[in-house]
Amino acid sequence: MQSLSSKLLEKAVEQFASLPGIGRKTALRYVLHMLRQSPEEVKQFTDSITALKESIRECRQCHNISDEDMCEICSDPKRDAQTICVVENIKDIMSLEATGQYRGLYHVLGGIISPMDGIGPSDLNITSLLERVANTPVKEIIFALRATIEGDTTGYYIFKKLPRKDELLVSTLAKGIAVGNDLEYTDELTLGRSIVNRVRFELNG
Amino acid sequence: MQSLSSKLLEKAVEQFASLPGIGRKTALRYVLHMLRQSPEEVKQFTDSITALKESIRECRQCHNISDEDMCEICSDPKRDAQTICVVENIKDIMSLEATGQYRGLYHVLGGIISPMDGIGPSDLNITSLLERVANTPVKEIIFALRATIEGDTTGYYIFKKLPRKDELLVSTLAKGIAVGNDLEYTDELTLGRSIVNRVRFELNG
Structure with missing residues (x-):
């Protein structure tokens, strides 16, 4: 596709094309859709992104993204606070929530131990997890990490660091x-x- | 997919999902991508949309979208001003430009005569086309309209209205x-x- 006759159009298309998996043709389609929208609708679109970027926070307990100091899951009294599911990122929380099979809390590591990518334990939210386990009545830790060597290593590393509590059960997702x-x-x-x-x-x- | 734990996230996902052909899953992917971007990059994204929406204009000669009073094609002295290709919308211009086979000017009707949809000749940029033909040294009009009854009707309607000039050639896209x-x-x-x-x-x- 050659360059467009309008610089403004070109710029907007470029921006949309920077989103993952969007080519210039699709980007153009979105931009032309924007042009057909009312100014209010377009403002709503851009405002929602700005508001998200400016106001979103990290839950101080589990590091999930949150509108408040504490995320909706952590502050839900109906959830089982004695179980913590350890995940790599917030997308994993969404996937697990979508199953409707889990009623405990989460802990987002923010990554996985990967020496190849220069990510060590200190780059992850491990200390805060250990503190949670030490200071709250946690009965089970579930490692829901990717089924790779890095995932297993991360789980094992944390497992070794966990305080020795008799009633603490540690599990990992079933593979099959x-x-x-x-x-x-x-x-x-x-x-x-x-x-x-x-x-x-x-x-x- | 169930609702997300953050209202801000939910709103942004909703906005992205309102784009044509984007479902909630893809919208979420884009929003999470936005969250990983720097505030500057996100600002660039939203600014490009706002600027486009606020500043884009219609070329006063051909009704193409344009940054200036006159679009890049109409103001390009290297293009053949004696040939006008009549199209339905700006996307058609992009498609034809992408072929690299046409060096004349365009005229965007902004639609097509379609009594079923309540679109009559007065809703389209036909008067301005007739004026262009009367006042500029046009030698050829090419109808590049969709190959349907509505497209043929629109072409025929305009053809009948065109001033009778001996040297004016009227053509239409080849079908085959x-x-x-x-x-x-x-x-x-x-x-x-x-x-x-x-x-x-x-x-x-």
Whole structure:
């Protein structure tokens, strides 16, 4: 696509094209859509981004993004404060929340230990996690980290640092074949894990 | 996808999801990308949209969008001012410009005659086109309108209104099979047109 006849248009297209996965053609489509909108609608669009960027905070307990000092999950009395699920980033919280299967709290590390990328334990929210475990009545820590060496290393590192409490249970996400998937299309490592960690078949479950 | 834990995030996602063809998941991806950007980069993004919306104008000659009173195409002395290509909207100009095959000027109608949608000739930039033809040394009018009844009607309507000048040539886009397409996959109407309007085979062309 060649350059556009308007510099203003060109600039807006460039900005949209800087979003992940958007090419110039799609960017142009969005910009032309903007041009057809009323000035109020466009103002709403830009205002929502500005407000987000200026006012969003990090939950002081779990490091989730939040409008308030404490995020909606941490301040929800209906959630189980004795369980903390440790995740890499806020997107993981969204994915887990979307399952509707988890009612505990979270802790966002903000990354994963990865010497290759120069990310060490001190770059992550590990100290605040250890403090939470020490100072609140936590009964279970679930590591919901990516299933890679880095993910396992991070989990293991934190596990070693955790205060030795008798009643503290530490777990990690089950690995296995995806629901609905054929064995044929599952890689050997995953399939191996899923047979080693097989789950007892229960008639009424 | 369930609602997000942050109202600010929710609002920004909603705004992105209002763009054509963007669902909530993709919108969230863009918003999280925004959150990772520096405040300056986000400001650049929103500013480019605001500037576009506030400052963009319509070229007073051809109704293309423009930063100035007259658009870049109309004010380019290297373009052939004796040829006007009549299009429905600015996107059509972009498509034609992308071909690199046309060096004349344009005239944007801003729509097409469509009684079903309540769009009549007076809703389109037809008067200004007739004035252009009357007052400038135009030699050819090309109708580059959609290949539908409405497109043909619009072209015919304008054709009838054009001042009778001896040297004024009026043409329309060739219809035919798409380059690279099999005859098998071309509909009968198009194939019919392409055989009726067959082009003489030239050895050195």
